[in-house]
Amino acid sequence: MRDALEAAIEQEPVSDIEARGDRITAIAGHTSADVLAEAIAGLETDELRTVLAALGSERSADVLEELEPEEAADVLQQLTDADAADVLEEMDPDDATDVFQEMREDDAPGAERVLAQMEADEAEDVRQLLRYAEDTAGGIMTTDFLVVPAGASVQEAITLLRVPADDELPPESASYLYVTEDGGKLVGVVPWHRLVRAGERVSVSALMEPQTVTVPASADQELVANVVREHRLIAVPVVDEMGRLVGIVTADDVADVVEEETTEDIERLGGSQPLDQPYLRAGPLTLAKKRAGWLLLLFLGATYTGTVLSHFQAELEKAVALAFFIPLLIGTGGNVGSQTVMTVIRAMAVGEVEFKDLFRVWRKEAGTALLLGALMAAAGAARAWLLGVDMAMIATVAITAAVIVVWSATIAAVLPLLLRRVRVDPAVVSAPLITTLVDGTGLFLYFEIARYLLDL
Amino acid sequence: MRDALEAAIEQEPVSDIEARGDRITAIAGHTSADVLAEAIAGLETDELRTVLAALGSERSADVLEELEPEEAADVLQQLTDADAADVLEEMDPDDATDVFQEMREDDAPGAERVLAQMEADEAEDVRQLLRYAEDTAGGIMTTDFLVVPAGASVQEAITLLRVPADDELPPESASYLYVTEDGGKLVGVVPWHRLVRAGERVSVSALMEPQTVTVPASADQELVANVVREHRLIAVPVVDEMGRLVGIVTADDVADVVEEETTEDIERLGGSQPLDQPYLRAGPLTLAKKRAGWLLLLFLGATYTGTVLSHFQAELEKAVALAFFIPLLIGTGGNVGSQTVMTVIRAMAVGEVEFKDLFRVWRKEAGTALLLGALMAAAGAARAWLLGVDMAMIATVAITAAVIVVWSATIAAVLPLLLRRVRVDPAVVSAPLITTLVDGTGLFLYFEIARYLLDL
Numbered sequence: 001m002r003d004a005l006e007a008a009i010e011q012e013p014v015s016d017i018e019a020r021g022d023r024i025t026a027i028a029g030h031t032s033a034d035v036l037a038e039a040i041a042g043l044e045t046d047e048l049r050t051v052l053a054a055l056g057s058e059r060s061a062d063v064l065e066e067l068e069p070e071e072a073a074d075v076l077q078q079l080t081d082a083d084a085a086d087v088l089e090e091m092d093p094d095d096a097t098d099v100f101q102e103m104r105e106d107d108a109p110g111a112e113r114v115l116a117q118m119e120a121d122e123a124e125d126v127r128q129l130l131r132y133a134e135d136t137a138g139g140i141m142t143t144d145f146l147v148v149p150a151g152a153s154v155q156e157a158i159t160l161l162r163v164p165a166d167d168e169l170p171p172e173s174a175s176y177l178y179v180t181e182d183g184g185k186l187v188g189v190v191p192w193h194r195l196v197r198a199g200e201r202v203s204v205s206a207l208m209e210p211q212t213v214t215v216p217a218s219a220d221q222e223l224v225a226n227v228v229r230e231h232r233l234i235a236v237p238v239v240d241e242m243g244r245l246v247g248i249v250t251a252d253d254v255a256d257v258v259e260e261e262t263t264e265d266i267e268r269l270g271g272s273q274p275l276d277q278p279y280l281r282a283g284p285l286t287l288a289k290k291r292a293g294w295l296l297l298l299f300l301g302a303t304y305t306g307t308v309l310s311h312f313q314a315e316l317e318k319a320v321a322l323a324f325f326i327p328l329l330i331g332t333g334g335n336v337g338s339q340t341v342m343t344v345i346r347a348m349a350v351g352e353v354e355f356k357d358l359f360r361v362w363r364k365e366a367g368t369a370l371l372l373g374a375l376m377a378a379a380g381a382a383r384a385w386l387l388g389v390d391m392a393m394i395a396t397v398a399i400t401a402a403v404i405v406v407w408s409a410t411i412a413a414v415l416p417l418l419l420r421r422v423r424v425d426p427a428v429v430s431a432p433l434i435t436t437l438v439d440g441t442g443l444f445l446y447f448e449i450a451r452y453l454l455d456l
Numbered sequence: 457m458r459d460a461l462e463a464a465i466e467q468e469p470v471s472d473i474e475a476r477g478d479r480i481t482a483i484a485g486h487t488s489a490d491v492l493a494e495a496i497a498g499l500e501t502d503e504l505r506t507v508l509a510a511l512g513s514e515r516s517a518d519v520l521e522e523l524e525p526e527e528a529a530d531v532l533q534q535l536t537d538a539d540a541a542d543v544l545e546e547m548d549p550d551d552a553t554d555v556f557q558e559m560r561e562d563d564a565p566g567a568e569r570v571l572a573q574m575e576a577d578e579a580e581d582v583r584q585l586l587r588y589a590e591d592t593a594g595g596i597m598t599t600d601f602l603v604v605p606a607g608a609s610v611q612e613a614i615t616l617l618r619v620p621a622d623d624e625l626p627p628e629s630a631s632y633l634y635v636t637e638d639g640g641k642l643v644g645v646v647p648w649h650r651l652v653r654a655g656e657r658v659s660v661s662a663l664m665e666p667q668t669v670t671v672p673a674s675a676d677q678e679l680v681a682n683v684v685r686e687h688r689l690i691a692v693p694v695v696d697e698m699g700r701l702v703g704i705v706t707a708d709d710v711a712d713v714v715e716e717e718t719t720e721d722i723e724r725l726g727g728s729q730p731l732d733q734p735y736l737r738a739g740p741l742t743l744a745k746k747r748a749g750w751l752l753l754l755f756l757g758a759t760y761t762g763t764v765l766s767h768f769q770a771e772l773e774k775a776v777a778l779a780f781f782i783p784l785l786i787g788t789g790g791n792v793g794s795q796t797v798m799t800v801i802r803a804m805a806v807g808e809v810e811f812k813d814l815f816r817v818w819r820k821e822a823g824t825a826l827l828l829g830a831l832m833a834a835a836g837a838a839r840a841w842l843l844g845v846d847m848a849m850i851a852t853v854a855i856t857a858a859v860i861v862v863w864s865a866t867i868a869a870v871l872p873l874l875l876r877r878v879r880v881d882p883a884v885v886s887a888p889l890i891t892t893l894v895d896g897t898g899l900f901l902y903f904e905i906a907r908y909l910l911d912l
Contacts (some may be wrong), residue, residue: 034686146649158652158653161649161652161653175631175690192648192649192652193602193617193648195652196614196617196648196651196652197614197617229708229711230490231488231490232708233708234631234690234707251690251707251708251711252685252688252689252707255685255707255711255714258711258714258715259714259806262718263802263806266722266725266798266799266801266802267798267799267802269722269725269726269798270725270794270795270796270797270798270799270887271791271794271795271798272795272798272799275799278803278808279799279800279802279803279808279809280803280808280809280813280816280817280820282820283820283823284820284821284823284824284826284827285827287799287820287821287824288824288827288828288831291792291795291824291828292827292828292831294791294795295788295791295792295795295828295831295832296831296835298787298788298791299784299787299788299832299835299836299839302783302784302787302788303784303839305783305784305787306780306781306783306784306839306843309779309780309782309783310780310843313776316776316779317776320769320772320773320776323765323772323779323782324762324765324766325762326765326779326782326783327758327761327762327765327782327783327786327895327896327899328755328758328759328761328762330783331754331755331758331761331891331892331895332751332754332755332758334790334888334891335727335750335751335754335888335891335892336747336751338726338727338886338887338888338891339726339727339728339747339750339751339888340726341726342722342723342725342726342727342728342887343722343723343726343728343731343735343743344735345722346719346722346723346735347734347735347736350715350719352734352735352736353735353736357736360736361736364736364738364739364740364743365740365743367739367740368740368743368744368747370740371740371741371744371748372744372747372748372751375744375748375751375752376751376755379752379755380755383755383759383762387762387766430794431726431794431798431887431888432790432791432794432795432887435787435790435791435794435891436787436791439783439787440783443783
């Protein structure tokens with residue numbers, strides 16, 4: 001389908017935009033919003049205007065909701081203010097706010113002009129949501145939700161709900177029916193199926209679950225994600241300081257938060273600062289900035305290996321063969337450290353492991369390292385023997401391999417938990433950091449063992 | 457709250473189990489299921505029986521749903537068959553099936569005895585679900601869902617839905633109302649709020665969205681997760697080969713799948729095979745088995761570094777100072793490779809980058825590497841100068857640093873995309889693999905540059 005759309009766009013000369021618009025619209029009618037979103041991202045301004053005009057503002061809004069907020073902002077900024085305002089009105093208020101925030105970063109007066117052209121209600125929703133920081137419950141919540149007063153009967157609730165019948169809510173926003181007291185204080189939630197199954201004269205408050213799980217508007221988005229995940233919710237209500245219901249965060253928005261936070265964790269584990277934007281949008285200068293800090297710090301750390309080596313220069317000159325095994329041994333230490341640290345940090349991120357499990361984790365990893373250490377000692381001995389060095393050298397390599405494996409696993413298992421204890425994000429313990437730590441200390445162990453066994 | 461519970465458990469002598477049970481129950485009434493789940497995990501058999509008996513089978517089921525299936529199976533196996541059957545009956549059928557599968561792995565005849573004691577309906581649900589492989593749509597779906605016939609009016613639908621009024625569905629299972637034709641073929645879905653808002657004589661089929669998004673029962677769970685995420689669904693219907701509705705997969709189960717798949721990705725990126733079980737449950741032997749394969753393979757790869765070093769033995773003996781910079785230079789190469797590969801593979805996992813972006817990714821990473829290469833050349837030169845080596849040596853270290861950075865970033869950016877192209881899971885390209893690849897080739901570059909600049 002996307003190929004067909006692209007073919008339609010490519011087929012005609014650029015000048016014949018009207019005809020192309022018609023053709024695109026004809027295809028677009030049968031195409032899902034996410035496919036259209038990908039297709040329009042590459043269009044020129046004129047083409048874009050034609051296509052969005054043909055789609056109409058409601059369907060355009062669906063399509064833009066599929067894009068990243070930055071991309072959607074780029075698209076809207078190519079439309080007239082009035083057209084952009086029409087599309088924003090049709091978007092979910094939380095998505096519209098994200099897009100508006102991006103527009104304001106690019107061109108603040110332009111964004112204000114668009115906001116001024118929006119219908120008063122929708123503009124007010126966006127203004128409300130703009131008050132919250134981007135990464136809080138308030139920043140990711142939507143103001144589209146359904147609410148009935150606690151005093152109502154089922155019959156009255158249904159009548160109330162029928163009023164804005166033209167207002168079609170997305171299903172994730174309509175998954176709960178909230179119950180509030182006078183003044184807007186949230187007191188409970190009624191599952192739909194219970195409302196439908198109940199008699200008409202039953203009171204709403206008799207059907208409701210007294211709502212206990214809420215998040216404050218100022219709560220960090222990661223906390224919100226944990227609440228939704230732990231309680232297996234479809235949506236969590238967001239309340240202000242007075243306990244008034246101000247919005248809801250839905251499971252699909254939580255999935256976005258989890259994805260974002262996991263991406264940050266993985267980028268940190270690789271040894272860079274999180275990008276905070278989609279990879280393809282980050283230019284080389286941004287990427288270099290995010291990586292340079294750790295790279296220099298690790299370089300500084302690694303100079304210690306040179307210090308160790310020059311400290312043992314005499315030994316190295318007496319037995320140059322020692323140098324052959326340096327990359328092999330510290331490489332193995334780094335590999336074991338990387339395996340261990342990634343597993344442990346992930347277990348911490350999903351909440352399986354906490355500081356109180358420190359001893360248990362260390363015992364498990366030490367046991368594993370003893371097994372792997374024996375294996376790598378054998379592999380090291382075999383390799384040394386193949387290179388034709390003498391028995392003492394073979395023993396040195398084998399013993400060092402085992403010692404480095406155990407040492408590396410210990411650091412990688414214990415360090416993230418200790419950092420969590422002192423409230424440092426354990427994801428700063430990256431694979432490169434462990435590798436670098438093991439490089440220097442591993443070399444020291446190697447030469448000390450060599451000095452003893454080789455009589456240097 | 458959990459502390460209070462634990463205190464209650466610790467306070468009394470083990471013999472006085474009845475009194476402790478009462479106290480635990482008193483506290484448990486005010487404690488959420490997930491907190492209770494954590495607290496009961498550590499109890500002895502006798503205590504466990506007392507606590508679960510006091511909680512009753514419905515609340516026990518809530519608590520066990522919070523545990524991993526393996527842990528829940530362990531708990532149930534400590535109860536009598538009849539008690540275990542009572543608790544399983546109260547669990548969601550998909551959760552009950554997962555737990556039953558674990559029980560069967562431990563003790564097949566015991567598990568069958570429990571199944572035989574369950575009510576016929578609930579046992580049949582479990583038997584149905586057992587037919588599907590664990591990691592397919594059928595394996596993760598639940599058979600708890602609501603359905604009305606296409607011919608019904610709103611009034612008739614509500615009457616039908618009222619029948620099993622004692623049967624309280626979890627909200628995520630009740631978020632959609634499905635519409636089927638005679639024979640069970642799925643034809644659409646009615647949002648609750650639309651049903652409530654409509655007149656009683658309106659036909660259900662006039663209100664429904666003709667349902668297009670479904671997944672076959674045999675679909676891989678990762679595909680299911682992608683469908684739910686892309687279409688931002690709360691639940692996706694699962695159909696058999698005839699298009700009949702057989703179950704639904706809810707957003708909270710999808711969140712579990714995504715978490716599991718991400719954990720596997722991260723474990724692979726660290727250079728081990730995925731654990732397929734919670735970290736704290738994996739013993740040292742299991743951990744060692746998952747890591748040994750890659751460790752040996754990487755060791756074999758790393759022997760190439762020794763070969764390179766012995767190939768350049770003459771050069772190394774003429775200029776032993778060359779050895780000082782080996783760990784520093786190949787360490788930097790490994791660090792850049794690790795930063796790059798983790799970012800690129802994550803971007804691929806979330807669908808931001810595909811094979812068609814190969815050139816774009818390479819250009820971006822090459823640009824970044826040129827910037828970082830210049831930086832690391834300066835850092836390398838400074839370090840060499842501090843160690844008091846001559847100008848030619850300083851130049852060798854600086855140029856090698858820049859070349860290794862660019863080389864490492866190129867491999868790390870291009871290799872995962874090429875592997876995806878030939879349908880190999882790009883997550884086999886781990887940080888340790890890139891580090892090992894760069895170690896050998898980086899050394900070769902280093903000595904070639906040294907030979908030229910130092911006139912060796």
